[in-house]
Amino acid sequence: MATHAPSDGFNPTIHAPQRLRICALLDSTDQAEFGFVQERLNVTASVLSKHVSVLMAAGYVKQSKFVRNARQRVWLSLTRTGRAAYRDHVAALRAIVDESSEH
């Protein structure tokens, strides 16, 4: 492993596997319900909550809460910064793979 250059788009916050999958799901949609993401990732609510909190603290994900029939629904979406950071991160991963295939 090599230490990453800060400007190359590689993002350690996003790179953790579950967070990467959360970002990938949210990048493919405009908003996704918490339960939907949980089901697609096949993780418990507390695990998802933990990762979402990290992404929210970084300013990459925002959540909106709605109450209907006394039941709260949480919708997640990538912020503009989060979408850009995620796409930069994917580009950085592709660059790593491409570099290796060139050598």
Added chain:
Amino acid sequence: METHGSPQHPGERPDPREARDALREIERASVSASEIRTPLWYFLALGTLVAPVGPAVALLPDPPLRHVIGAVGLVVWMVALATLVARVTRHMGVVKWLTPRQMLPPVVGLAALTLIFAALNLVLGQGWILDTFSVAVGALIAVFGVYHSRTAGKEPA
């Protein structure tokens, strides 16, 4: 399970194999999201909501009753539309706009319908032509729904 390297080395780049694994995970998640399709019942309900607008407007009585009934009808119609959108959103668990590629067929269809109805109106000059335009649009939405439910998820997002 955290598998591609970062937890132990949060500030370090993955090696090419780990990067490839991560990209594979991304691809899997993206495919999973692209498989979500808007249900057919939504398009059928939307078409049913749009179709009667033209004939209903044509049947409105003369003013001032026309304005009152028109305003109430508009409010009821908008509430019905909002309810339909809210219901499909809850059902799908995601908010996801159609891609430009998915939007192309209905946009082309709508443009063609508009031209046909405008030409018919110009040539025949009969009121019923424009009154039935919404019926044609409603049918177009329903037909697109069938098309979308058969093709969504099979094409690149």
